Amino acid sequence: MSAAVAEAVPESFRTVRTPDEQPRPVKIEAKDVSVYYGDKQALFDVSIDVPERAVTAFIGPSGCGKSTFLRCFNRMNDTIPGCYVDGNLMMDSEDLNDHSLDVVLLRAKVGMVFQKPNPFPKSIWENIAYGPKIHGIAKSKSDLDDIVESSLQKAGLWNEVKDRLQEPGTGLSGGQQQRLCIARAVAVSPEVILMDEPCSALDPIATAKVEELIDELRENYTIVIVTHSMQQAARVSQRTAFFHLGILVEEGPTNVLFTSPKEQRTQDYITGRFG
Numbered sequence: 521m522s523a524a525v526a527e528a529v530p531e532s533f534r535t536v537r538t539p540d541e542q543p544r545p546v547k548i549e550a551k552d553v554s555v556y557y558g559d560k561q562a563l564f565d566v567s568i569d570v571p572e573r574a575v576t577a578f579i580g581p582s583g584c585g586k587s588t589f590l591r592c593f594n595r596m597n598d599t600i601p602g603c604y605v606d607g608n609l610m611m612d613s614e615d616l617n618d619h620s621l622d623v624v625l626l627r628a629k630v631g632m633v634f635q636k637p638n639p640f641p642k643s644i645w646e647n648i649a650y651g652p653k654i655h656g657i658a659k660s661k662s663d664l665d666d667i668v669e670s671s672l673q674k675a676g677l678w679n680e681v682k683d684r685l686q687e688p689g690t691g692l693s694g695g696q697q698q699r700l701c702i703a704r705a706v707a708v709s710p711e712v713i714l715m716d717e718p719c720s721a722l723d724p725i726a727t728a729k730v731e732e733l734i735d736e737l738r739e740n741y742t743i744v745i746v747t748h749s750m751q752q753a754a755r756v757s758q759r760t761a762f763f764h765l766g767i768l769v770e771e772g773p774t775n776v777l778f779t780s781p782k783e784q785r786t787q788d789y790i791t792g793r794f795g
């Protein structure tokens with residue numbers, strides 16, 4: 521940011537940043553992103569570099585704008601009437617806010633896993649094969665079989681479901697359904713996976729499995745996770761961003777943010793003084 525621009529940003533909107541000791545390549549660069557729902561501004565000049573092949577956690581109290589910001593990365597805010605996104609979002613050299621961008625393709629590249637597992641009301645096999653079919657990634661049954669198997673393997677679900685691929689996805693346990701949804705996102709070869717509180721509907725054992733999976737997936741994917749759980753952010757992420765009232769207050773390596781935050785608001789939040 522140039523000095524002139526830095527001066528133009530009100531003190532209260534400035535983000536305190538701690539770089540990684542070993543800088544990581546950047547996958548998504550957000551610059552001065554503001555989001556409005558009609559007249560109401562939900563995010564104020566948010567700038568952040570999301571590192572490639574690492575997990576970035578967004579934390580902060582309810583209503584601070586974490587999910588709103590996450591949805592900017594795959595243009596899901598386009599689906600909300602009256603929602604307007606301003607600012608710059610680049611993924612590699614692609615402008616994510618470009619109106620001519622094919623959002624269907626974008627959402628294959630930037631997959632999303634939601635709070636509540638939402639398998640299609642179809643078989644386990646169809647849940648995974650559907651995306652590769654519509655995106656033309658595979659056409660023959662045997663290519664699709666391969667993708668179904670490898671995606672379920674990557675999601676750590678293959679052994680549990682390989683003998684029941686034709687059964688409905690909705691018949692699996694909550695934790696299995698969430699891993700099915702992760703396998704479905706992985707099946708279309710995404711580069712980024714967005715996760716919006718992916719464990720909030722799961723029990724502790726299913727949560728631990730999904731967290732293990734996130735840790736494995738980061739070798740090949742850029743992951744951004746919104747979580748209410750600071751313990752989860754500390755366990756799964758390499759960088760953490762703390763939001764408050766629509767402002768990105770502080771971001772840095774997860775261990776630094778949780779052990780020696782530089783901002784009083786971050787300190788107050790992580791020590792449970794508000795939230």
Ligand SMILES: Nc1ncnc2c1ncn2[C@@H]1O[C@H](COP(=O)(O)OP(=O)(O)OP(=O)(O)O)[C@@H](O)[C@H]1O
Binds near residue numbers: 557580586587
């Ligand atoms: N569809 C919408 N229409 C109008 N306002 C919205 C909409 N979605 C979110 N908001 C508002 O934008 C602000 C940020 O909401 P957002 O859901 O992004 O926060 P959050 O940090 O993800 O919250 P939570 O942790 O509770 O999910 C809030 O004030 C919220 O009321």
